[in-house]
Amino acid sequence: VVEAAASLPLPPGARLLDAGTGSGCILLGLLQRLPGAIGLGIDQDPAAVQAASANAATCGFAERGQVQLLQFQQLGQLPSMGFGPLDLAVSNPPYLAEKVCDHVGFARDLQTQSRKAFASGEDGNDAYEELAASLAEPGVLAPGAWVVMGCQPGHTGRAAKPFLASGRYERAHEEFERCADAVGILSWSYPCGALACAFALKLAARQPRVIATDLPEVVPLMVQNAGANKALVECASLPWGDLAAAKALAVAAPAVVVACEVAYWGGWDLFADDTRVPLADTLAALLIGEDTGVRIGLLVFTIRDESRELALLPMLRERGLEVVQVSPLPVEGE
Structure with a gap:
């Protein structure tokens, strides 16, 4: 997500959003790669907001990177909060079907993290649908803004479907694979x-x-x-x-x-x-x-x-x- 977003032609002083920021790693990675950019991370988990805020301060990005307790459906509030319009919105949202998290392999993860960090409805698409709708609300995105979504490998079509179905987005890149050939x-x-x-x-x-x-x-x-x-x-x-x-x-x-x-x-x-x-x-x-x-x-x-x-x-x-x-x-x- 960071590699794809950082390679885009963004204006100086770009305003960016990381929806579902978690620890803040994507937000902070982008602020490091994009000098002058101003970022906002949102998450519905208070523990994640606290962790991301602390990491922003540790990395020296507290002035350029804010973290707020906010749900995807509340992104329409950003203009009234004084943040926006956005030049870039990124997210690596939960994309698993609910039944997947019932597998015994998730038992340990669910002891320390919310189920909502992994699952997103019956088919795993709820987060993409919420983001597609809320990012399209008036004043949230600037004209020509970019939206970059993380997804399961091989599932770009499923992730893009609610965006394209709304008629408000154009598909620019199907998939980014920027990892080195040899790691x-x-x-x-x-x-x-x-x-x-x-x-x-x-x-x-x-x-x-x-x-x-x-x-x-x-x-x-x-x-x-x-x-x-x-x-x-x-x-x-x-x-x-x-x-x-x-x-x-x-x-x-x-x-x-x-x-x-x-x-x-x-x-x-x-x-x-x-x-x-x-x-x-x-x-x-x-x-x-x-x-x-x-x-x-x-x-x-x-x-x-x-x-x-x-x-x-x-x-x-x-x-x-x-x-x-x-x-x-x-x-x-x-």
Whole structure:
């Protein structure tokens, strides 16, 4: 969505809307790519509004990016709120049918997120229909404005249908596929190699180079699992703090480094040592390279003691890494 929208011929100082902003990642990505643009993110979930507002402040976009508690059907209120007309409206809305979220695979997601973040009516089209109607209300869109919608792969027709059926929109681009032909992904410290196998299989058409790393004694298990799943995954040893090994892997210039369940601060029975410092050192070695390409690190870990786990973030900043998004913490006890 960001790549498609940022490539459009927009006027200087464009006004843009991210409908269903969630954590604000699309809104903030566009503000970064479009200097001078002014953005508004809306969401019906108060927790999302709080998280997106905090992320805007963290990224230095609080003055150019506002976040409001608003539903899709209320977009007609934007002119009276003093925002608009819009030059660009984007959304990656919920697009699954309600029955899909009844699947057991969604049980864990629904513990921390609203069902409305995934499902959109019986056929999954409600959000597109609401957006098509509300964006067309007087004063919301400027003449010649652009609308960019995210959707399930292969379902662009379903997403576009309510817009085209209204007779108020023209179809400019059927689909954007701006990902590089070859994607470098490094999966770190997920012992059985499952995450790396998933990346390799899901992105097989793009021929990614996927590297799974962990402690030396875990490498044989990862090799075995990669073979069993017929996944093209390279397996390598990378203990935390082994900067020489990290530098050697960084030569491969991974575009994405994914690290799961890696923040341990000591004082509990799984790890006696504080691993935050070697973790930060190793991430810096992996993500800061001599090339000019953007590298992205995604850390996912359980919050057991907020003050201790989140102390990792300033450690990353001290080493020259930019922390651009922090997802909202789960409710205590979840």
